[in-house]
Amino acid sequence: MTTLSIEPLWRAAHGRTGDKGNRSNISVIAWDPALYPLLVAQITESAVAQRFAHRRPVRVQRFLLPTLHAMNFVLDDVLDGGVNDSLNLDSHGKALSFLLLDMPLEVPDTLRIHLAGTTRSPTTTPYSQETPST
């Protein structure tokens, strides 16, 4: 029987944030091709929209890149106007990939061998408690 454990997404994937105007894009790239189906199944548009709920995204789009074992999320209107208008110290939203990569991911024991890094204590950020929608 396969048992599942909850891991932070950053153990299964890495990514980088880019910005254009008031739109942010965040890549999610599997550390190993074997982990890619987990990402596709669990890190959905609605799960990411929920994760960024405090920034009131107007639209979240997910583009799949199976040959790169990667996904690209595009979040509209999450930068408080972007680099020109935001009051945020990080007006580009460059730190946002780390918010996404802290999402919880259910990982079957059989795939744990492909995870990167080591597990640490759970995060304490206020929006980290949701379970991912599948």
Add this chain to the structure above:
Amino acid sequence: MNKDVLRVGCAAGFSGDRTDAARPVVDALIASGGPSVLIFETLAERTLALAQIARRTDPQLGYEPLLDEMLRPVLADCLAHGIRIVSNFGAANPRGAARRIAALARELNLPVPRIAVVSGDDVSGTPHRDALNDGLQGALAGREVVSANAYLGAEPIANALIAGAQIVVCGRVADPSLTVGPAIAHFGWAADDWDRLARATMAGHLLECGAQVTGGYYADPGLKDVAGLARLGYPIAEIDLNGQCVITKPPGSGGRVDEHIVKEQLLYEVHDPAAYVTPDVVADLSEAQVQQVGSDRVLLRGVRGHPRTDSLKVNVCCASGWLAEAEISYAGARAEGRARLAADIVRERLAGIGPLRIDLIGVSSVIADDAGHWLEAVPDSGATDVRLRMALRHTDRGQAERLAREMVALYTCGPAGGGGVRTSLRPTLGTLSFLMPRGLITSRFEFFDPQQEGA
């Protein structure tokens, strides 16, 4: 890969990048012995507006302020070894940059190089005013235009190189076009060879942020370790006649080129990966693959191209008012509670002034939203070293200045133990963008004539 390879090295990813980056890249290009080009990408969205402001104060200025520091260490070797230089460091004054490069060459006792100046990107003048107003649909009403520039493509760069330019100075061009131009000039691709143009475009995309593809902006100790970040090697793309490229870096330099790093940069600032739009082509990454083909060598393949669109993106910068920021620190027992109380006091004093952002640095300072939804959801965490930051924007300078005064007043009227107040007030620029029909924009190049310029 075919043996006919064009090497494009990138020695800057933004204005303000490390100015000692070019030397190792140029050494590697010389050692390769093959045809090569050095590019500097120095023009972020608002850099050009800042350059335009500089040019207003001195008509000789308005180009990249670090031009000398970037070029001086490598200009002689680039000219001696036939390494051509292509850059958007002309910013708001490409002719001024050309004049400065000619003077620099003379200072270094070099023959003045053939410098091409690309123009046509500036659409702020009277001929384009109607198109500007149409494109912005009234958003411009009453606002002072600081700069308006179209993103030009690779064509004038390619033509300048074919005509024999040793250095090509541009203002606003699409970043990947700095790479596509030299590739067109070298391989002689047709203007509708979409697949090859798309592949070279993605090579340029991987280069355009400098060290972000060689291990910069990637490290996360214990999880994503990168050695040698203090002496990062900047990237070199080896482009073949089909446009396919291998990304690498100078031997012995710091950083790393691997599949994971290249994937992060490939998707950086991309929206729909099937339609990455530039002036030259619409690139399609849907079937792209990356493959490690050697130490610090990653091959990009599978990129396809679709016909370019019939419009060019135009960025318009306007003066937009003032940004006020102010900070104060609290430490020790109940520090977070005192910082929160200080914020409440300032908020009450400035009631009605408009949106006011509150950060508790040490608790939450970047993930949170301007409206404060995030911070509201965080209970006092008991943090014992907290810096309160508050920020607001206002079109009126006098109103914006009130934030600094209220923060300073916390010294005597606020919670116990507040210290280290810093305040700042800066004029701000807003950016608007729209698509302008290609037919309204004429890009061209001309050779800089030192005699005529009296340089």
